[in-house]
Structures are given as C-alpha cells and as structure tokens.
Amino acid sequence: MNQERPDRAPAPALSSFDVLAEQVAVVDAAGTIVAVNAAWKVFACANGGDPASSSVGANYLDVCGHAGGADAPYAARAASLLRDVIEGRAEAAEMAYPCDAPHEKRWFRLKITRAHTPGPRHVVAMHERIVAPELAERQLHLQAHLLASVEQAVIATDLSGTIVFWNPHAERLYGWSAAEALGRNIIDITPAESTQAQAEQIMARLSRGESWTGEFEVRHRSGRTIPVRVTDSPLRNEREELIGVIGISTDITEQRKIEKALRLSDIVYQAIGEAIMVLDLDDRIVAINPAFTKMTSYGEAEIIGRSADVLKGADAAGLIGERSQLLERTGHWAGIVWTVPKGGERRQEWLRVDTIYDERGRAKLRICMFSHVTDQKRAKETIWQQANFDALTGLPNRSMFRDRLEHEIQKAGRAGRWLALMFIDLDQFKEVNDTLGHDIGDMLLKQAAERLAACVRGVDTVARIGGDEFTVILGELDDVAIADRVARDIVRTMSQPFPVAQNTLHVSASVGITLYPEDAREADVLIKNADQAMYAAKNHGRDQFHYFTQHMQNVAQMRMRMINDLRGALANEQFEMLYQPIVVLATGALHKAEALLRWRHPARGTVNPEEFIPLAEQTGMIGAIGEWAYRHATDQARIWRKDIDPQFQVSVNLSPLQLRTHATGGGAQGGRGPVGNPVQFSRDVAAILEITEGLLLESNSVVLDQLQLLRDAGVQLAIDDFGTGYSALSYLRNFHVDYLKIDQTFVMKLTEHSDDLTMCEAIIAMAHKLGIKVIAEGIESEEQRILLARAGCDFGQGYLFARPLSAEVMGAMLAVAASRAVQVDTGPTC
Secondary structure: OOOOOOOOOOOOOOHHHHHOOOEEEEEEOOOEEEEEOHHHHHHHHHOOOOHHHHOOOOEHHHHHHOOOHHHHHHHHHHHHHHHHHHOOOOOEEEEEEEEEEOOEEEEEEEEEEEEOOOOOOEEEEEEEEEOOHHHHHHHHHHHHHHHOOOOOEEEEEEOOOEEEEEOHHHHHHHOOOHHHHOOOEHHHHOOEOOOHHHHHHHHHHHHOOOOEEEEEEEEOOOOOEEEEEEEEEEEEOOOOOEEEEEEEEEEOHHHHHHHHHHHHHHHHHHHOOOEEEEEOOOOEEEEEOHHHHHHHOOOHHHHOOOEHHHHOOOOOOOOOHHHHHHHHHHOEEEEEEEEOOOOOOOEEEEEEEEEEEOOOOOEEEEEEEEEEOOHHHHHHHHHHHHHHEOOOOOOEOHHHHHHHHHHHHHHHHHHOOEEEEEEEEEEOHHHHHHHHOHHHHHHHHHHHHHHHHHOOOOOOEEEEEEOOEEEEEEEEEOOOHHHHHHHHHHHHHHOOOEEEOOEEEOOEEEEEEEEEOOOOOOHHHHHHHHHHHHHHHHHOOOOEEEEOOHHHHHHHHHHHHHHHHHHHHOOOOOEEEEEEEEEEOOOOOEEEEEEEEEEEEOOOEEEOHHHHHHHHHHHOOHHHHHHHHHHHHHHHHHHHHHHOOOOOEEEEEOOHHHHHHHHOOOOOOOOOOOOOOHHHHHHOOOEEEEEEHHHHOOOOHHHHHHHHHHHHOOOEEEEEEEOOOOOOOHHHHHOOOOEEEEOHHHOOOOOOOOHHHHHHHHHHHHHHHOOOEEEEOOOOOHHHHHHHHHOOOOEEOOOOOOOOEOHHHHHHHHHHHHHHHHHHHHOOOO
16 A cells, blocks of 8 residues: 655654753744754743744744834844745854843844755754843943953843953952853852852842842852952943843952951950960050959959959069069960969969060060969860860760770670671761851761760760761670661661751761671771771662672772782783774775774783773873873874875874873873873874763863863864763864764664664754764664765764774775775776
8 A cells, every 4th residue: 555645754853952952943944843942942931932932833934924023123034044044045044133031131142054854954943042242242342441450350240140241350359261251150150159048139139229248158260269248239221221230349368367367366265264364564464364264253343454463472472573584585484373363272373474576576465374283184184085086076086986896896706796887978968068068067967976876775886987977886796686776777867857057958878887706807807898888888879778798898809909900001011902993984985993992901801991991090090001092092093194094093082080180280291192292282183082071061170271272282082972971062162173973872773763863863963064073983784874874974983894903904904995095096997
C-alpha cells in the first residue's frame, strides 16, 4: 500500500536544545514556528507577552505584523530579516531591539540563521540578552569623565544587575577591568554575603527613591574577601523611571582592623581573669579592670587618682617606687609583692609591670598585672586540660582519644570482650561553615557533641579529633549488636534538624565501624580501618553506617601498589602511545590522528587509562606523564610530517590539572609541553590540544588566562566530549575553538530520524556558523558514517576506520593514504 506524502516534513526536534540558555525557535518556509526550546517558552512569559502567540503553531511573520505602538518598527525589521533568510537572500541576519518586561526595559539581540539540514528549508531564530545600547553609551560617555578620578569604586547596573558602568577605582578594588566587568552580572563579579531579605529591603528603598548604606563582605577576583561600605542610590532616566542602581564602594579593611583591635583590647582588658592596674609615671592609678575590683574590693570611684601605695601595708615598702630604676632601664619587672586589699589581710601576689611608650619612644604609662601565687597550680591544670580536651565541645581531643583507646584495648584483651571503634563525619558541615560562618558552625558542633554523648553509655568515650570528625569508643562489649544499636541511634539523631541561632540546619552523619579483636588488635590499624569504613559510608550515599571489611583493605592496598608502580612507570619506559586515525568524512582523506596513552604494566598487562589517570592527577604525577605524552606524540608527528604528510596533525589530551598546576606555579618551567613555555606552540603546528567543556566553564581566572595565553600563541584547541557537560554558547564566543568533538554517546545509537541524529545535526550547524569544525567520535558502522557525512560533519574517528594503532602501523596507514592522495591529484598516466 502506498502512503501519502505529508504536506510538511517534520522539523528537527529541539529537545537537545533545552540544555542551552539562549532562546531558540525553528521556523519553516511559511514563517510558522515548528519547534521551540524551554528557554524560548520562559522568555515569552517573563517578558509579559502572550505565550500562545510565540509557541509552536504560531506564525512568526503574523506576530510581527500585528505588533503596534513603539514595538512596530522593530517588529517590521524582524519580519523583513526573517523573509530575507527564508527566501535565500541572506544566509543569516541579526538585529537589536528593546523588550519592555514587567518593571523594567531590557534589550535583546535576535539572530536568524538558515538551518542546513535535509528536507524543506528551515531557519533558526535565537534571542540573547544584551546591555541596553543607549543606556550603556550614555553612562560610559558621561560618567567616564566625571567619575574616573573618584577614589572610590563607582558601579552602575540595570535592574537585572547587569553592569553598565565600572570606574578605574572599581578595577583596582575588585581586580576586574572595565572590559571584563561590563555586561556581566554584579553578583558574578563581586559576590557579596547577603540574604534575600536584605536584597529585597535594599530594592524597596531604592524603589521609593531612597538611598541605602550598609556593609558587605565581597570577593576580589583573586578569591580573597574584602569588607566594603556600600551606598546604593536609584538610577533614573529623564522620565524619572527607575532603570538601575548606582553604588559607591569603599574598602574598609584597615578600618575593620583598627576597630577589631580596639574591641579585642577592650574585651581582653575587661574579661581577663588577672587584676590590671594602669599607672602614670608618678605611680598614680588611672584605670583598673573588674578583676582588680574583685581582688582588692576597691571600685573605680575610690581608687582612680590615688597612689599605688594604697595597696601596700603599713610596714611594707613602696609598691613601685623602689623598682623605678629597673623599669626606666628595661621597661619591665616581675616578682612577688605584698598587697593589702580594702579591709583585708596582707597577702602575696605575683606582679608583672610593663611600660607603654608614646610615638617618640618616651615612657607614658605602666601596666601592672596581678595574679595569685596559688594560681600557678591552676595554670598547670589549665595546661593539662588544653592538651587533652577540645576547647569548643569539652570532649577529649585526639591525644586523649588515643590514650583511652590504648587503655580500652588492654581492658578488652584481659576480659576477652569486644571493642567497637567508630569514626563519625558530619555530612554537609562544610556548606554550613561556608554559607553561615564559623560561629554558626561552632554552635552546630557543640550540639552534635551533645547528641553523640547522649547516644552512648557513661563508660564510653566520645572524642572530637578535628574539624567535623568525631570518634566513639565502645569498650568491653559482651555483644557486638550494641555497636549496631549505637550506630543506628547516631545516624538517626544526627539527621534530625539542628536549631542554631534562628536557623534550622540539616546535616547527617557517615559512620565507620571496626571491631576488636576481629578486624585488628593494634590501635593504629583499628584507626585506619574505622577511617576506611567511614569513607565507604560516604561513598555509598552518606547518612548511614558501614562496617570495615577486608575487601576495603584489599582495595586500599591495591590502590597504594598501583600508585607506587605508577611512580616508576616513566623511568622504566612502561608507557606507550597509540594513534587512532581521524579521517575526512567527505573524501576519506587521512591527515589527523588522536594520540592515546597506554600503560603496559609488567605484571597486570595493559592498564585502562580510566584507572591510572585519576591516580596520576591525585598524586601530582600527571604533570610529568602529560608532558611525556605530549613530547612523544609531537615528536612522532614531526617525523610523519617530514617523511609522509606535511599536513599531518596529532591531537593530544590535556588534563585540567596540568593547567591548574602550572597556573599555581607547580608546573615544569621552560619545557615545551602543555605545562612548559607556551611560546613553543607558535612554532609547533603539529599538535591540537583536547580539553573538556568543564575547563572553559571554570571560574578560575588564572587557568583561563593560561588557556588564552596558549591560544594566543597559536595552539589549536578541540573541545572533547562535547554535549556531555554544561554546554553553553558563551564560552565558544569567548574562546576561539577550532574543533568540537561530538561524544560517542550521541553516535553509538545513531539512526535515521533519531533524536541523536537531530542532536548531531544541531551541533554541526551551530559549530559551522561559529567557524568551528566538527569531529565525530565512536563511528563503528557505515550507516553512522553516511548520516554524519550527510549532516555536514567534517571528520570521523572510530573502529569503522581503525582501532588505536602502534606508531609503526599508523605510519604505514598514513603512507598508503598519502600515496592514494598523490594518485588522485596526478591522475592516470598514459
């Protein structure tokens, strides 16, 4: 039976475009919208429009034709550009236009491009947010002259927070140049520690035409925190409409230091347990602290202005007088004196006297500090307490924990009983510290300590060994089931909300358990076992307990052996480079290959890169291994370029850690690989560096500067595994990327009319519009090759063409390809 051909071919599916932040729609030759992504739908609602008028089925040209008022000229222009692209008069077009959303005016850029896909003609319309042209121009021209010399940071934003003015002092204060800051959101550039309620309060005042002044902790570009005092004022246009905010920021770092020092001095002076008396140079009392009143019963009104000798007995020498010469010579004195408190009996005190000098070095005041002679015993007790107990929670610290564990092991051994050791780590505690501050974190730790103590018997030990890590020793157990019950109680009680300073905090506990004598008999081994079990609980999802098993120990030992073997792999020449051809899909020509590192372990055979590369990154060996791989691959490429194919290029994978290490000064200096001198790349066109999407999305400015330096030096860059990360068009605009490599997950199930094919077509079309070539990975069938070639994909790589090859086999294959290319160029001879 014959089927009727539908009037309109189905439009490319856009579900894959939902990962993009830009608003994207596909329009057919009649102007009808046939597909939109999620961002387009949100855009229509957010700007006060009727979503139905711009959704699938609506006619874009009709929508533009019905626009009225101030929008009419822009709508007519958009319709004209759309017709030009639909009817083939232009490949692409773009324009800027304003869009009045509720409460604010925003500007957008409309880009219209032809979609080069099989079937009927379609065009792609994409919106992206831009800075309002007239506002940005007015601010830049007017305030650049008026505010450039102000010794305070002056920043202006529109109502969405987009920066439209950034003066030179803001560059110095925050570390971002005006070129880098303009057009970005103020929260991204200078993130401040503030609450949503505070932000709403500020905007409410600005909306009423009032200014707001307050203090923030903001982050410099380098990551350090800066305290600033900010005055925000409303920014209005000529019609008195609120269009933005202008803020003046002042660095108050030094002021904070002075205020903190003064507060600290006053707190110490008032709260210190020792009695303090301040004298002028005539030995008259000018100040005392509360501890002095407690010791002597003299209040300020009774003793200020009197001689220090008021404290000496009738038969005692002057308190200070006879020591004046020594004080004048050294500025210090300490020793035992006799004092008589008000209405009391003579007693011995330890007195220390220190001299305060003015800016000219002249003696100004003398600080006298008293302490009871018997307090020396208390001091010894305090020292012991501090050495063995945690100051915050009052629990035994690491030192006392170790002593008690040794003691409990001996007791359990003599009694022939069990002992359970638990390691407890609070999950999500770091987030509490980072977001709410260490004071809140400390209060949470105190409550956690109390809850832990409530879960155990009075004879058991709960200790804090550092940070958010606790231990529990359950000694002399008749039944190991007790450990199970205690662990369940700990997990349950730690998962309950913590009320802390008007906050309701949620954390959980990961608990690792090891048993004596079943798992080990020595304290060191038990500690290591409990730690491994705790990390196993974390790796299995947190908020649970996990017993130590021998398998954990085996895995840990195997990992340690592999790390040790990896350290000698370079010196023992155990690494090998294989090469997988990358062919031109349209012609089958071969001018590229990807270099793939392999470790030939003498005992284990070939080790999968997924196993040893993470270990190399964790141990810092990736720098030397990565540089060896780059040097080896490019040396081989130079030989092939010289002897076989002058156009040949090799692509080499670059670990993100190599750039991060070099950015912090840890990379090799003066080398010629990815961590060496980047100028070398300008003379080395044989290499393409493959990096991941995540590296370009990093906020680490030093790493991005390193990448830009390599790019400026002539290095070609390829984005590996494109589409599997946080795909966004912004970094493709910011960095000149040469190649996108479509991840094999989109290729392996590639068939006609599949979503994966739509995804590949979209990536290829987008890349070509940006001047980027596309390489498809994982091609294993002729059908996949044909579909990708038909979609316009430039290069292909996969088992269909060849598996990873040794240098010898790759060289032979390259020679055959070069010979065929020569025959094609020269043609048959007669």
